[in-house]
Amino acid sequence: MTEARDTIDRNRRAFLGAAAGLAVAPGVLLHTVAGAAPRSAPVTSDVRWGLLIDTAKCADGCTACVTACDEENGLNLQVKPEGQSEAKWAQQRSVWIRKAKLQDNQTGRITNLPLMCQHCERPPCVDVCPTGASFKRADGIVMVDRHTCIGCRYCMMACPYKARSFIHEKVTAQLTRAPRGKGCVESCNLCVHRRDNGQESTACVDACAREGHQAILFGDLKDPASHISQMLTAIASRQIREDLALNTGVRYSNI
Amino acid sequence: MAKAVVLGSLLSVGLAGALVALAAQAAGGSYVVPGSQAATLDSCVEQTDFMRRNHMEVIKHQRDETVHNGIRSTKHSLAGCVECHASGDPAGGVVPVDRKGQFCQACHAFAAVGMNCFDCHATVPSQGEQGQGSPSRSPLAASPRGAGVAFTGQRSGEGYPQ
Numbered sequence: 163m164t165e166a167r168d169t170i171d172r173n174r175r176a177f178l179g180a181a182a183g184l185a186v187a188p189g190v191l192l193h194t195v196a197g198a199a200p201r202s203a204p205v206t207s208d209v210r211w212g213l214l215i216d217t218a219k220c221a222d223g224c225t226a227c228v229t230a231c232d233e234e235n236g237l238n239l240q241v242k243p244e245g246q247s248e249a250k251w252a253q254q255r256s257v258w259i260r261k262a263k264l265q266d267n268q269t270g271r272i273t274n275l276p277l278m279c280q281h282c283e284r285p286p287c288v289d290v291c292p293t294g295a296s297f298k299r300a301d302g303i304v305m306v307d308r309h310t311c312i313g314c315r316y317c318m319m320a321c322p323y324k325a326r327s328f329i330h331e332k333v334t335a336q337l338t339r340a341p342r343g344k345g346c347v348e349s350c351n352l353c354v355h356r357r358d359n360g361q362e363s364t365a366c367v368d369a370c371a372r373e374g375h376q377a378i379l380f381g382d383l384k385d386p387a388s389h390i391s392q393m394l395t396a397i398a399s400r401q402i403r404e405d406l407a408l409n410t411g412v413r414y415s416n417i
Numbered sequence: 418m419a420k421a422v423v424l425g426s427l428l429s430v431g432l433a434g435a436l437v438a439l440a441a442q443a444a445g446g447s448y449v450v451p452g453s454q455a456a457t458l459d460s461c462v463e464q465t466d467f468m469r470r471n472h473m474e475v476i477k478h479q480r481d482e483t484v485h486n487g488i489r490s491t492k493h494s495l496a497g498c499v500e501c502h503a504s505g506d507p508a509g510g511v512v513p514v515d516r517k518g519q520f521c522q523a524c525h526a527f528a529a530v531g532m533n534c535f536d537c538h539a540t541v542p543s544q545g546e547q548g549q550g551s552p553s554r555s556p557l558a559a560s561p562r563g564a565g566v567a568f569t570g571q572r573s574g575e576g577y578p579q
């Protein structure tokens with residue numbers, strides 16, 4: 163299925179590429195120009211956005227990335243529904259990044275890492291979605307089109323990373339850059355508004371760097387010259403649940 | 418039978434009334450809120466008549482372009498509607514566009530059409546939020562509210578493909 167889709171895409175891209183070539187200089191120029199202004203050409207699969215997380219640098223007790231993500235996407239504006247217990251709210255509130263702590267029971271070694279949507283190349287959430295709301299953008303970002311999401315939550319069940327949240331109650335405060343409302347599923351979208359406005363990194367990457375940890379690296383996995391690609395070539399990294407062969411866009415080193 | 422006729426005529430009187438009201442709106446009446454940027458402009462991002470009938474198609478088309486293709490440069494963004502149609506309150510804040518009597522709410526209430534955009538979307542302008550780059554907003558962030566000049570470049574673009 164995916165294979166077939168890729169083939170079709172390639173043909174279409176070639177056609178579009180040719181068509182665009184008449185009007186503007188080819189891809190390279192578009193890419194640099196896109197750095198300054200909001201995007202005016204459709205995203206392409208010439209890039210694939212991803213993260214490389216060095217768990218050795220991720221500090222115990224630090225939640226800077228989680229806080230930054232909350233502020234970037236208006237998740238800090240969530241309020242506990244009246245009468246709901248703290249325990250239930252802690253389970254139900256939307257969370258796009260979870261800070262996980264793993265312990266090797268034999269050696270006692272502890273690993274800290276942020277866990278968010280892994281932006282799979284073959285995302286199970288997309289496979290199971292009955293409406294097509296859960297989709298993968300051409301540039302590799304896996305996200306929910308809230309206009310078509312019916313809130314069935316199949317995708318939440320399918321996700322091996324428990325990366326998605328459901329909005330249970332009416333939302334009264336949201337940011338212009340991150341619309342969100344009751345009845346839809348949501349998850350990390352690699353700060354898609356930043357991508358489309360030509361910004362450099364993601365909120366979590368910036369926050370981690372501000373704290374002096376620099377545990378998260380963001381970049382284009384398809385560009386061999388990008389910092390992230392070079393790091394992936396140079397150091398050992400792993401996918402979480404690599405046995406599932408999802409080819410995740412988020413990679414971890416030192417686990 | 419007679420009852421049905423009476424009911425029928427009552428209904429048609431009501432309908433005619435509604436049509437008259439609609440005509441009045443079309444003939445120059447408007448729900449544009451004084452004090453909003455929209456009040457200082459001759460027309461919306463397209464001709465007013467076109468927008469009255471087709472704004473929902475325009476923003477629906479745009480939403481797919483934005484969500485799936487990442488295109489955020491066009492003038493047909495919902496955030497642009499909010500930016501331009503929201504008005505200030507005396508206390509210095511901004512009145513949400515879905516508040517009673519405000520542009521979006523008032524017209525939708527008149528037309529008896531539900532409005533779900535704002536279940537998810539912000540009802541007040543972004544006010545310098547980072548990561549907002551649509552041309553309907555970034556130039557305005559630097560200019561005082563109501564300075565309609567920022568819109569000239571945008572409105573001179575080619576029309577919505579029909």
Ligand code: SF4
Pocket residue numbers: 290291292293294295296306310311312313314315316317318346347
């Ligand atoms: S909750 Fe929404 S995105 Fe998830 S599977 Fe159902 S319709 Fe698709």
